Amino acid sequence: MQAQTPLWRRTPPAIFPVSLGFLGLGLAWRNAGAALGLPTEIGDFLLGASTIFYLFFVALFVLKLAARPGVLFEDLKTPPSRSGISAMAMAMILLPAVLLQFGLAWVWLWWIGVALHVVIALLVARVMFAGAPETRSFTPFQYLTFVGLIVAPIAGVPLGQQAASFWLSMAAMVGFVIITIGYGRKLTRVLPPPPLRPSLVITLAPVSLFGLMFAQYQAEIWFQAFYLLSWILALLLLISARWLLSAGWTPVWGALTFPIAAFTNLQIVAFTMGYGVVALAGIWLGLTIGTPLILFVVIRAARAWSRGELSKMSGAATA
Secondary structure, eight states: OTTTSOGGGGOOTTHHHHHHHHHHHHHHHHHHHHHHOOOHHHHHHHHHHHHHHHHHHHHHHHHHHHHOTTHHHHHTTSHHHHHHHHHHHHHHHHHHHHHHTTTOOOHHHHHHHHHHHHHHHHHHHHHHHHSOGGGGSOOTTHHHHHSGGGGHHHHHTTTTOHHHHHHHHHHHHHHHHHHHHHHHHHHTTOOOOGGGGGGGGGGHHHHHHHHHHHHHTTOHHHHHHHHHHHHHHHHHHHHTHHHHTTTOOOGGGGGGHHHHHHHHHHHHHHHHTTOHHHHHHHHHHHHHHHHHHHHHHHHHHHHHHHTTHHHHHHTOOOO
């Protein structure tokens, strides 16, 4: 019976962190092309492919919700699915930055993404506080839901939404501090099981994105603090890579994609700000590791989806 269910009815939220990382990789290559004189065609191709990839799965997810709206609340019951739905909104906020590369200033799309993310965060908060106490336990997945608005300045500032982007970022900072303290205390007591260890890489994303935000607002001291922290985290995660990935591929590998893309884009901005060889090393570290890894996850996730495995492995609800 499960095999006969149309794939669109089982569209897994786990595909959206992958989409977010794919878009980020395209932006990294496009920005690296401008900063380092690399071929911009690589970035253009990746941006086009990642946009199609994202919109395809958004359309399927909308069909799933249209068939049975209540399926949304079923998907919101687990932390990975919550973060996946949040990543869908984050990618929508980021998409106008992609379109800007091609001369399209779609500020309305940015606002739709922001509004969608706020609604999702409120729904997640409702589900968490209505559930058992263990559902409120801190996890890295919560960064996407309650800190995800930190992506707003990437497109918001060039679109002329400086004030809104700033206050959205400050709201995200509150979530970042609370989750970081809460999850940091939890890590001193218990480490995640092997299948969930890749989720630790998510911690690199908000740190890198706050660095990008402070660069946009020319807050040099805060930029330097988050830039240094991003390097410390990146090196710790790189050293721990074998331990993090010991369980082999799972849908949680989507958590590897967007943090690496965010770190790489931060390094590109740092290079343009005069951080020299350190930033250049970060760019090539991010591109050489991130490009094959992100593309591998994209292909592996798409193949697992086409076989119905991604929905089953991630526990996605069926419409």
